[in-house]
Amino acid sequence: xxxxxxxxxxxxxxxxxxxxxxxxxxxxxxxxxxxxxxxxxxxxxxxxxxxxxxxxxxxxxxxxxxxxxxxxxxxxxxxxxxxxxxxxxxxxxxxxxxxxxxxxxxxxxxxxxxxxxxxxxxxxxxxxxxxxxxxxxxxxxxxxxxxxxxxxxxxxxxxxxxxxxxxxxxxxxxxxxxxxxxxxxxxxxxxxxxxxxxxxxxxxxxxxxxxxxxxxxxxxxxxxxxxxxxxxxxxxxxxxxxxxxxxxxxxxxxxxxxxxxxxxxxxxxxxxxxxxxxxxxxxxxxxxxxxxxxxxxxxxxxxxxxxxxxxxxxxxxxxxxxxxxxxxxxxxxxxxxxxxxxxxxxxxxxxxxxxxxxxxxxxxxxxxxxxxxxxxxxxxxxxx
Amino acid sequence: xxxxxxxxxxxxxxxxxxxxxxxxxxxxxxxxxxxxxxxxxxxxxxxxxxxxxxxxxxxxxxxxxxxxxxxxxxxxxxxxxxxxxxxxxxxxxxxxxxxxxxxxxxxxxxxxxxxxxxxxxxxxxxxxxxxxxxxxxxxxxxxxxxxxxxxxxxxxxxxxxxxxxxxxxxxxxxxxxxxxxxxxxxxxxxxxxxxxxxxxxxxxxxxxxxxxxxxxxxxxxxxxxxxxxxxxxxxxxxxxxxxxxxxxxxxxxxxxxxxxxxxxxxxxxxxxxxxxxxxxxxxxxxxxxxxxxxxxxxxxxxxxxxxxxxxxxxxxxxxxxxxxxxxxxxxxxxxxxxxxxxxxxxxxxxxxxxxxxxxxxxxxxxxxxxxxxxxxxxxxxxxx
Numbered sequence: 001x002x003x004x005x006x007x008x009x010x011x012x013x014x015x016x017x018x019x020x021x022x023x024x025x026x027x028x029x030x031x032x033x034x035x036x037x038x039x040x041x042x043x044x045x046x047x048x049x050x051x052x053x054x055x056x057x058x059x060x061x062x063x064x065x066x067x068x069x070x071x072x073x074x075x076x077x078x079x080x081x082x083x084x085x086x087x088x089x090x091x092x093x094x095x096x097x098x099x100x101x102x103x104x105x106x107x108x109x110x111x112x113x114x115x116x117x118x119x120x121x122x123x124x125x126x127x128x129x130x131x132x133x134x135x136x137x138x139x140x141x142x143x144x145x146x147x148x149x150x151x152x153x154x155x156x157x158x159x160x161x162x163x164x165x166x167x168x169x170x171x172x173x174x175x176x177x178x179x180x181x182x183x184x185x186x187x188x189x190x191x192x193x194x195x196x197x198x199x200x201x202x203x204x205x206x207x208x209x210x211x212x213x214x215x216x217x218x219x220x221x222x223x224x225x226x227x228x229x230x231x232x233x234x235x236x237x238x239x240x241x242x243x244x245x246x247x248x249x250x251x252x253x254x255x256x257x258x259x260x261x262x263x264x265x266x267x268x269x270x271x272x273x274x275x276x277x278x279x280x281x282x283x284x285x286x287x288x289x290x291x292x293x294x295x296x297x298x299x300x301x302x303x304x305x306x307x308x309x310x311x312x313x314x315x316x317x318x319x320x321x322x323x324x325x326x327x328x329x330x331x332x333x334x335x336x337x338x339x340x341x342x343x344x345x346x347x348x349x350x351x352x353x354x355x356x357x358x359x360x361x362x363x364x365x366x367x368x369x370x371x372x373x374x375x376x377x378x379x380x381x382x383x384x
Numbered sequence: 385x386x387x388x389x390x391x392x393x394x395x396x397x398x399x400x401x402x403x404x405x406x407x408x409x410x411x412x413x414x415x416x417x418x419x420x421x422x423x424x425x426x427x428x429x430x431x432x433x434x435x436x437x438x439x440x441x442x443x444x445x446x447x448x449x450x451x452x453x454x455x456x457x458x459x460x461x462x463x464x465x466x467x468x469x470x471x472x473x474x475x476x477x478x479x480x481x482x483x484x485x486x487x488x489x490x491x492x493x494x495x496x497x498x499x500x501x502x503x504x505x506x507x508x509x510x511x512x513x514x515x516x517x518x519x520x521x522x523x524x525x526x527x528x529x530x531x532x533x534x535x536x537x538x539x540x541x542x543x544x545x546x547x548x549x550x551x552x553x554x555x556x557x558x559x560x561x562x563x564x565x566x567x568x569x570x571x572x573x574x575x576x577x578x579x580x581x582x583x584x585x586x587x588x589x590x591x592x593x594x595x596x597x598x599x600x601x602x603x604x605x606x607x608x609x610x611x612x613x614x615x616x617x618x619x620x621x622x623x624x625x626x627x628x629x630x631x632x633x634x635x636x637x638x639x640x641x642x643x644x645x646x647x648x649x650x651x652x653x654x655x656x657x658x659x660x661x662x663x664x665x666x667x668x669x670x671x672x673x674x675x676x677x678x679x680x681x682x683x684x685x686x687x688x689x690x691x692x693x694x695x696x697x698x699x700x701x702x703x704x705x706x707x708x709x710x711x712x713x714x715x716x717x718x719x720x721x722x723x724x725x726x727x728x729x730x731x732x733x734x735x736x737x738x739x740x741x742x743x744x745x746x747x748x749x750x751x752x753x754x755x756x757x758x759x760x761x762x763x764x765x766x767x768x
Binding site: 001021023052053055056058059060061062063064065066068069070073074077078079080081082083084085086092095096099100102103104105126129130131132133134137240241242243244245246247250258259262263371372375376 | 385405407436437439440442443444445446447448449450452453454457458461462463464465466467468469470476479480483484486487488489510513514515516517518521624625626627628629630631634642643646647755756759760
């Protein structure tokens with residue numbers, strides 16, 4: 001297996017992009033990444049596309065070949081592969097692209113993620129297709145209500161509060177102010193979060209990531225090829241995908257995301273480093289409780305103590321373990337299939353020193369991308 | 385890159401399986417494959433699942449993690465990846481699984497394909513999501529009508545007839561009689577095809593593959609591991625995916641499937657053999673014209689002479705280049721995301737000598753799996 005580096009990143013703005021088509025946002029992100037990598041489109045040998053629900057959002061399946069064509073790459077007949085794993089689709093696409101380069105099959109590969117959600121009405125209903133239709137949704141559960149149960153349980157068992165969760169949202173909004181691609185570039189107050197309407201008690205509108213339009217693209221290359229294109233390659237030291245019981249009810253402990261625990265342990269081992277070596281994190285905050293549970297399951301907090309990290313400010317930009325300098329899913333935006341790629345792009349910018357006013361000084365970064373309530377997790381370690 | 389072998393195959397029956405659920409058919413195919421390979425489920429290290437449209441057929445995305453769970457593999461947290469490329473989803477899943485083993489990342493990997501289509505009403509409409517929504521479907525085109533245009537053009541340019549196409553359907557039905565998993569195990573006559581109603585002139589109901597329920601599973605292992613489990617490994621000598629312009633209108637020649645041509649050339653080169661070394665083929669006959677165009681684009685017929693192969697009986701079971709001994713998509717059934725895996729499973733059975741009364745004597749076999757009108761193609765070469 002060869003070492004693999006990120007040589008280019010690009011992304012569209014995230015948000016409600018009513019005036020732009022799916023193709024349009026993907027192409028703009030791709031063009032930015034290709035310019036960033038300083039290469040020609042024709043040098044790309046394969047493409048992996050994370051997309052959750054083109055079939056339902058756009059009535060369009062077979063979307064990877066479509067994107068290859070609209071990127072001008074049909075003329076060179078590259079393989080283009082869509083992968084899907086709920087909101088971990090982007091992370092899984094990145095992993096498959098990584099394998100394609102690490103294995104020696106391809107030298108330069110695109111990992112893209114994209115979702116266009118504003119063209120149909122029932123985005124929340126479609127998001128619920130990432131949970132178990134027969135054993136969860138059929139009985140009235142939604143993605144939000146499952147996370148709400150986890151939040152309730154955490155509050156009951158460990159004494160976390162709605163205010164703790166609110167502070168995660170406030171932090172992510174504060175970070176997003178400095179992210180030109182973010183959907184919500186404005187600060188919000190704890191009071192604003194606490195007074196926003198419940199989506200599924202105790203989770204409120206402002207505990208919940210938006211469902212956004214957006215695309216993000218990363219260009220990967222083998223180490224030797226990467227050196228030709230950039231002086232600031234960011235290496236993917238490891239990227240590990242893992243699974244868990246699909247329905248929440250089948251897990252021994254609903255606060256234990258075993259997919260995340262297993263993937264984190266393996267990712268650190270493959271990257272030959274410890275958690276304390278990681279200086280910056282992007283973690284999947286589909287809801288504020290998701291981010292807090294990830295603190296515990298990744299291991300930057302002990303079990304039942306995620307909220308203490310929040311109270312102590314450790315996860316802030318100036319803290320010991322900064323989480324979501326981009327603004328996270330909550331404030332940068334959650335363009336479902338794009339999210340795993342967007343998270344990795346943020347870490348690449350951070351490690352290259354290109355993150356502007358949200359810059360963290362770090363040698364290594366970690367991304368945690370989660371599908372649904374954790375049936376899929378992708379954890380990756382990056383190094384400059 | 386290591387050599388990769390098929391050590392087990394399994395499949396559900398194909399057809400209208402009203403009384404069986406998606407999970408049920410996948411698990412039954414998986415169980416058969418695991419028994420065929422003579423291993424324990426726990427030895428499986430990763431899973432790739434080809435599925436076109438779980439989101440629309442079942443309101444269920446994130447389907448790979450769900451299948452991992454229902455296979456009893458959530459307890460070992462394996463990565464499970466859904467890939468989608470229209471009706472080439474299965475072929476792409478097999479290719480990604482192949483890479484995962486060839487690269488050395490995993491030793492034993494499942495490649496599965498599955499589709500459950502009878503639970504909703506608009507299967508044809510969903511199938512049309514494999515063509516371009518903005519530039520084809522919006523203007524009234526359907527998958528059938530695009531292939532009908534190709535058929536018309538071939539008839540006009542090269543003198544093929546509706547009877548030639550009918551004979552392809554008749555051949556595939558004849559072969560399926562000997563396939564216990566086939567949806568239509570009965571012969572039909574040329575007259576029956578010719579008198580069946582038009583779907584899109586000149587294509588008729590009996591020129592068209594059904595849209596079926598079904599699942600197919602293949603277990604892959606590295607060569608050294610494979611030797612421990614079986615005396616009859618079937619090697620994947622190559623598997624190549626390629627793309628073409630998405631919408632038919634953008635191709636220079638609508639009868640030229642460049643994705644197929646490019647993938648075939650590369651697959652033969654990687655497998656270090658010539659087309660004449662291939663003794664048995666499974667080709668994507670979503671419509672009879674699809675199969676006939678594949679003769680030409682794979683190269684077993686010259687351009688414009690696909691119908692001559694039919695007239696001369698070369699593609700029959702006893703012919704020089706037997707195509708679709710399984711019955712093909714037309715008669716074995718087309719469980720969209722399963723098809724690419726099912727085709728490969730048939731070739732594995734053929735090369736192992738386990739194909740019963742439809743047995744062809746061959747050392748090498750080839751599978752051609754196509755997405756939509758050819759925007760994606762996967763071509764693979766197998767050897768006993």
